[in-house]
Amino acid sequence: MSTIERLVDELQRSYAEAQERMSDPAVYNDRKLVADAGRRLKELEGPNRLAEQWKLAQADLEDARGDPELTGMATELEEQIAGLEEDLRLALVEKDPADEKDVIVEIRPGVGGDEAAIWAGDVYRMLTRYAERRGYRTETLSTSESESGGFKEIVFAVKGDGAFSVFKYEGGTHRVQRVPETESQGRIHTSTATVAVMPEVEDVEVLVEEKDLKIDVMRSTGPGGQSVNTTDSAVRITHLPTGIVVTMQDERSQLQNRERAMRVLRARLYEGERARQLAEVAASRRSQIGGGERAEKIRTYNFPENRLTDHRVKLTVHRLDRVLEGELDEFTDTLQAEDRRLALAEASA
Secondary structure (H helix, E strand, O other): OOHHHHHHHHHHHHHHHHHHHHOOHHHHOOHHHHHHHHHHHHHHHHHHHHHHHHHHHHHHHHHHHHOHHHHHHHHHHHHHHHHHHHHHHHHHOOOOOOOOOOEEEEEEEOOOHHHHHHHHHHHHHHHHHHHHHOOOEEEEEEEEEOOOOOEEEEEEEEEOOOHHHHHHHHOEEEEEEEOOOOOOOOOOEEEEEEEEEEEOOOOOOOOOOHHHEEEEEEOOEOHHHOEOOOOOOEEEEEEOOOOEEEEEOOOOOHHHHHHHHHHHHHHHHHHHHHHHHHHHOOOOHHHHHOOOOOOOEEEEEEOOOOEEEEOOOOEEEOOHHHHOOOOOHHHHHHHHHHHHHHHHHHHHO
């Protein structure tokens, strides 16, 4: 039996086992187990379809080789089978288990003062427009405006199948080179905004115990610290074991602010564990292509030249104006292709 035949057999066996697991009463009655089983079944559906197509093409090839009148079809079928085998290997490369999840995105100004805060707002608009272009839904969770008209911080969610597989490449430092509106001498300034992209997880995936939380309530504040709410609706949650602090104040309801803060807290805890695991595999493809750390400069946006460069894949385009309207597909496609290339090379090593 050839390597690809063993691969197909193992894949179809795994798919059958996943189907059986979904119908197992012991799994069906456990919320976490059924969620895990459902994800596993969904992961295998695409590769299983490819395996079925491969088996059908192999059967057709055997028929073509045995019939003189079908000899011409053999070459086409051989090419089709070679393509299916390549697709199968790609489909079976270990994927990031977070790829299908929704995401929570945090944007903050970096270096550059007021201009950095304005740039943070521009990055927010670019990413939300990109989400809309791809058919995702966005939900603003928290905003903290600066007096200059930009943002001290903005947190939002992106919801839709495969959102993390797309937006994880936006994590890192976005550097801009342009002449600020407040610059009277026409000099180009360099500013940055940092973006963190985290998978959004269910409460069953990250256990957060009440005893590990310190919860404070306060009045909401606006730019400059002035009170904008007469009730104690703002919520600050401190996760004592890690020291992570999340504050939410946009909603008028204390309950809604707490629920949003818990969503962000779970995402940060999950992402922290992911980062720890990835750090243990320093030679993995994810560390080669970039881990999305805020300190990692991923792109430079040069306004005078209408140019955008992604430093991870050395891709440069001269249509910055359109990219800022959300046309980021070329960058995502290139980064995903490089990720797959590195994954195949790693699997073949």
